[in-house]
Amino acid sequence: MSNSSSAAKAPVLPHHNWDEQFRVLYQSSSEWIATHWLQIAIAVAIAAGIASALIWARSLGPRLASRSSSGKGWPAVFGRAIQRTGTLFIILLAAKLVSGFADAPWPVARTINVLFGVAAIFQSAAWAREVIIGAIERRTRSDAYSGEALMSAMGLIRVLVSFAVFAIALVVVLDNLGVNVTGLVAGLGVGGIAIGLAAQGIFADLFAALAIIFDRPFRRGDSISYDTSSGTVEEIGLKSTRLRATNGEELIIANRKLLDKEIRNNARRPFRRTTFTLGLAYETPLEKLDGFPALVKGVVEAAGLTYIRCGFMGFGASTLDFDIEFDSESADYAAAYEGRHKVGIGLLRMCAEQGISIPYPTQTTLTAAPDGKLIMPYPDSPEPA
Incomplete structure (x- = not known):
């Protein structure tokens, strides 16, 4: 159990005794080439074919990007990401795929694996950077969000994204190579906190x-x-x-x-709803009060609006209050404003035609003497005949 744990933590390429490592690699490579030259030649030919196919696939990136006429769609983003595929990554990928066929010795195969791992990590970082920046640009360049300030800020955003992505890639590579990255991660964390505190308003x-x-x-x-x-x-x-x-x-x-x-x-909003209260006089006949909602509905529909409801709401100090609701089938504030005006004028006209009174609050003041008798300013009423 302890041996497997120690093996898991051992560096991929030990950093001690580099001369011995290179000597073993050179010796094993020489013997391998001398004894397996035919397999190596076939593997190189296959690798060249694979690399050529991958380079051709990379050339499809611009075509994919050109499918989006505005250059803002996801095909354009992924097309530009494909264009960022490095030639070194393609060569190492082809070499890794054919290394088993050529029966490469352990030092050679291990070297190819390590180099491919490093290239794959940085290539993944390049793809991730392109997709993240492309996604942000896709939003900021749209007609609904474009602005001079945001477009000029893309330079800062590119720097921040690039630094974050490749810093993570570097830490992963060093960790895979057996380097202790605890101090580096801690330093990056402290530096990030310091920068964040110094520019927290801007970043927020x-x-x-x-x-x-x-x-x-x-x-x-x-x-x-x-x-x-x-x-x-x-x-x-x-x-x-x-x-x-x-x-x-x-x-x-x-x-x-x-x-x-x-x-x-x-x-x-699919519509704008208007609600207001209209007070009618207490002297209004019951039949007119009962038919008032139907009259309101006619006024609202005549104004080109959607009638929702109208009904008795409560007893006011000097009025019988009716609640009126109607919709303007548009989110436009100006249209709702104009509709409210038409309904208000229409209600006044309808009440005048129907003989319905809309009273205003009034007060009657009675002044009495200490004995309870009414005094001035009210004149004495004449005695009835």
């Missing part, structure tokens, strides 16, 4: 911008409500998002603050 806004791009709570052109403000999204930037309020003001909100509170995206 940057990651918030990326969250907006990928989570898509809203996009450019959407009408949103945030906290006590509302407006149309004009630009999603690196640090802030700009809104155009209905009164023409430009609202600039930090991205991290924008995501900290509830956002209502009005552009994704």
Whole structure:
């Protein structure tokens, strides 16, 4: 059990006695070439064919990328990733595939495996970098999210992604080669914390911008409500998002603050509902009160809106209150505003035609003397005849 554990932790290529290692590799390679030259020649020919096929497959990358006319789709992203396949990786892959056929000795086969492992790790890092950056560019270049600030920030994003991906690849390679990477990982962690603390505001806004791009709570052109403000999204930037309020003001909100509170995206509403209360006089006949919802429905539909409901809501101080609800079949605020105006004027006209009174609150003040008798300003009423 202890022997297997020790073997698992042993370096792939021991770093001591390099001269002896190279001497053994040279001697075994010479003997192998002298005794297996025919197999080696066949293996080299097969490897050349495999490498040629892989290089041809790599040339398909630009064709795949050209399938997307805008250069923003996933075919373009994967096409550019395929283009980043290195020739050294292709050669080592072909060599690894044919090394068993050529009956390579252990030192040669082990060297090929180690070199291929290193190349495969860095090649995977290059592919991952291209896919990650391509995915981010695919969002930032779209018409709904494009902005000068975000496009200029792509340089910083490329540097950060490249550093992170290749730093991880380097740590993995060194660990596979038997190097103790504990100190390196700790150093990278401390350095990352220091950089993060120094620029936490910038990174917070940057990651918030990326969250907006990928989570898509809203996009450019959407009408949103945030906290006590509302407006149309004009630009999603690196640090802030700009809104155009209905009164023409430009609202600039930090991205991290924008995501900290509830956002209502009005552009994704299938309709806008309007609700208001209309009070009728207590003197209104019961038959007119009972038929009032039907009259309201006619007014709403005549305005081109969708009637939802109308009904008695409660007894007010001076009115019988009716609740009225109707929808504008559009997310456009201007259309809902115009519809509310038409319904309001239509209700006033309908009440006037039906003889229904809409009273306003009034108060009657009675002034009494200490003995309870009414006094001025109310004049004494004449005695009845």
